[in-house]
Amino acid sequence: MPSCLALIWDPADPDAAAAASDIDRCVRRGAPEAARHAVSAGCVLHDLTSGTTGRHVLSIPAGEVSGAVFGRLFRRACARIPVPPLAILDQEAGRRIASSRGASLMTDYWGAYLAFLACSDGTVVLTEPTSSIPCFYCQTRGVTLVFSHLEVCPLPDWIRFDPDLDFIANLLAYDKIQPGQSGLRGVRELAGGCRLHVSGGRVRKEALWDPRQVARNALEPAPEEAAACLRETTSCVVRTWGQACPHLALNLSGGLDSAIVAACLMQEPGALDMRAVHFILRGGDPPEAAQARAVARDLGIELAECLIDPADPLPPPDCHPLSARPFREFLGRRADAERRQALGLAGRTVFTGQGGDHLFLETRDPLIFADYLRRHGPGRRAAHELLAAARLSGESVWHVLAESLSHLVAGPRETAAIRSIRERQTGLNRLTHERLDASDLLPVWACVPEGLPPAKFAQVSGLAHMIQIRESLALPGTDETVHPLISQPLVELCLQLPAYLLCHGGRGRGLVRQAFAGRLPDQIRLRRSKGDASRFYTEQLKANRDLLADTLMNGALVANGLIDRADVEAALRPGSYGVDTFGRMILVCYVIEAWLGRRTRRNAAP
Incomplete structure (x- = not known):
């Protein structure tokens, strides 16, 4: 790193x-x-x-x-x-x-x-x-x-x-x-x-x-031209990163975005020393291996597969690096490096498809029609775009029309970024939420639309989450990770293209799906379902319950009054940690506790 x-x-x-x-x-x-x-x-x-x-x-x-x-x-x-x-x-x-x-x-x-x-x-x-x-x-x-x-x-x-x-x-x-x-x-x-x-x-x-300024400089070519531009820019940034890091291992999830990265890299297969790896999460979630294999087979990529057992122990809390802040990647980065070494992939730059959902716009937001009306008014294509927004959102055209007109008349409501923070309240972090102003936690461009239409501003505000996808810990024995889609030229192009164009045809990531027609298997290019790991994390919590309970109930967060011991007990009660209201928040608390506990012990040492 x-x-x-x-x-x-x-x-x-x-x-x-x-x-x-x-x-x-x-x-x-x-x-x-x-x-x-x-x-x-x-x-x-x-x-x-x-x-x-x-x-x-x-x-x-x-x-x-x-x-x-x-x-x-x-x-x-x-x-x-x-x-x-x-x-x-x-x-x-x-x-x-x-x-x-x-x-x-x-x-x-x-x-x-x-x-x-x-x-x-x-x-x-x-x-x-x-x-x-x-x-x-x-x-x-x-x-x-x-x-x-x-x-x-x-x-x-x-x-x-x-x-x-x-x-x-x-x-x-x-x-x-x-x-x-x-x-x-x-x-x-x-x-x-x-x-x-x-x-x-x-x-x-x-x-x-400021991404809002970029988005205001909108581009709206015809869908065919926009798809070609999106394909060329995506290919260029991915291949540029491939030239810079020619010995690489691509995380091939079986989803659309990593498949797009694979297709771009394989435009010049002889120039790269590339392998792909697919991680299979045990625990009962729907498998994605068939999709990853289909992409690898279609593109001629050597694919390695690795099983991950939810019963594997979490890293001990005293192993969190003394970084500037806690980072969630502490939970799996070392184990990931060990698995790659066992597969003969150590020393290769790790490539991912992260960022595609945000940039290519995977959404079901009916307000893409409000964006269209803001830009074009009730013109001759309005009925077509209304139907597309209804198809995208799964709502009736009347619901989409009412939502869009209400937004245009009443103006901006609570932003998606702030709402997502508020909706994360659980029994574990209730003490924080009692005094929280969510707008203090994000950059101003993620909170204030400054005239952007609603669906485009939702995409802009989502960048605050996307940016934190980066690998932020420098751990010995781990390889550099590159997210080639999160590159400035592609980010700026996707911000400039209207939300309804990115969702062309009433499909999330519709424009990029059209852009890569003929370059990916249709079963990947057109699929709407996404991988899910909720059962894996539930089983992981069950397997590591004793470690989580001992660390959190007797740790620095409780000692400093940031969480309540009784709330930890409730969160770890059998039957609770598989429920969304607690869910992976327990693991987030464990990461924060590991960092705070180690930093506190370090400062107390003579």
Whole structure:
């Protein structure tokens, strides 16, 4: 997993310079193989990625302004042609990046990166819009630390982090919130598409990329042209990632999105060393193996299969990395790596089809008709679009018409993102919900539509969840994960296409289904059902009940009054944890408890 740490300080401040020197020495002792890059007299960047020799850092030459890009950077080009990651930036490109204070990175390039620019009035840090690489920052003794993965940063003992219990309480409501905080007091998260300006020990941040602004610049070609554009852009970003990571293992779920990724990669089969793997969840859920096999057979991909038993033990609570916040992937990441190693897939970049539901728009929202009326009014195609919205939602045309007109007359209601948080209330997190304002947990663009029509805004607000799909833990022995669909050019195209066009023909993801006609088996391309793992998780809870009960009932969450011991007992009572009102929330609590308990014990140690 690409990981980095940057130190930023004022070289004219002797105390800050001494602190930066001490931190720098500690990092070099603790990570002797890390590549160190001096960005300026007051900024140094450490590439902490396991096993690298600095291949993740690209210098920005710009005369008086110096800088570096950490990660992978691709130049925007023709949507049909995949491009290799940039190995060098010329002086002209560097000057353009510098003169825009990094903003041109988001218009002229895309990828997975953090950027650092040393300017005359301070240092600028930028995150790319999809936030593929996490970015956290804090300040101590005049030094600003910017890091992707705290768990791999070898810092001196005098830097201590205390848990932020208010943030932890909010995580119990929804563990993928993005309020700009972290699980540690004084540590902030820089969201995707933002710029942080550090000068004289002060920081200021601003948003450069707003998905609502992208969506307002709508494109509405004819369905056939839109399908071709969507297919070409999808193929381009997936194949670009394939060129950057040619030794890969694709998670082939049997669903539409991973099948689309497979079809794009197999356009140039000789250029890749690719295998696919399908994980079979025991527990009684409908199997997806037949669909995965059909895709692999049709595309000529070697497919490995791996059984996962719900009775497998959960990772011990004291194994959660000392990261900046709890992450749900703690539950299965190490076990996943061990399974891949047993299948001979270790060392390969993991590719997934994650993000497709959000971008290609898997929805049953009748308000796609309201979107159409907002854009076109009651024209000659209105009846056709009304029928399509009824087909999509499974409601009568009268219901769709009433809902759409009500929305157009009465205006915006509670947003889908906020409603989904409110609906997550269970017996376990009721204490949090009693004082919660859900709008504080999400970026403003996920809460305020700013004139977007309702179905398009629902898609925009859903990006807040999609972005948190990223792999956020740097664990030893695990391979890098890439979600090629969550790439800026494809994200922006899907935001620009109207919701009713993405749902062409009254089908969720209808446009992309049309786009890949003839490239995928119809049993995959046209299927509407989705895989379900609810029985697997119920059996997993049953098998690990004693561990869950002991950890939660005697842990830091109860000790700090964030959950109630009696609520834990009720949630783990036989017959309760298979019910939706508790469901996987128990596992989320376990992850948060594992992180908080370990961080608390670490801070109590002498």
